[in-house]
Amino acid sequence: xxxxxxxxxxxxxxxxxxxxxxxHFGDPGTISEIxxxxxxxxxxxx
Numbered sequence: 001x002x003x004x005x006x007x008x009x010x011x012x013x014x015x016x017x018x019x020x021x022x023x024h025f026g027d028p029g030t031i032s033e034i035x036x037x038x039x040x041x042x043x044x045x046x
Contacts, residue, residue: 002012004024010016015023024031
């Protein structure tokens with residue numbers, strides 16, 4: 001879980017290196033908002 005990175009205020013390595021930006025780490029409310037924004041952008045493209 002990269003506790004040394006999290007303790008230093010950084011994201012876990014898997015999240016920071018995710019090339020597709022599918023992984024997120026943090027407050028569940030913030031993550032839900034990110035999901036809503038991504039869905040709205042995708043829906044607007046159609």
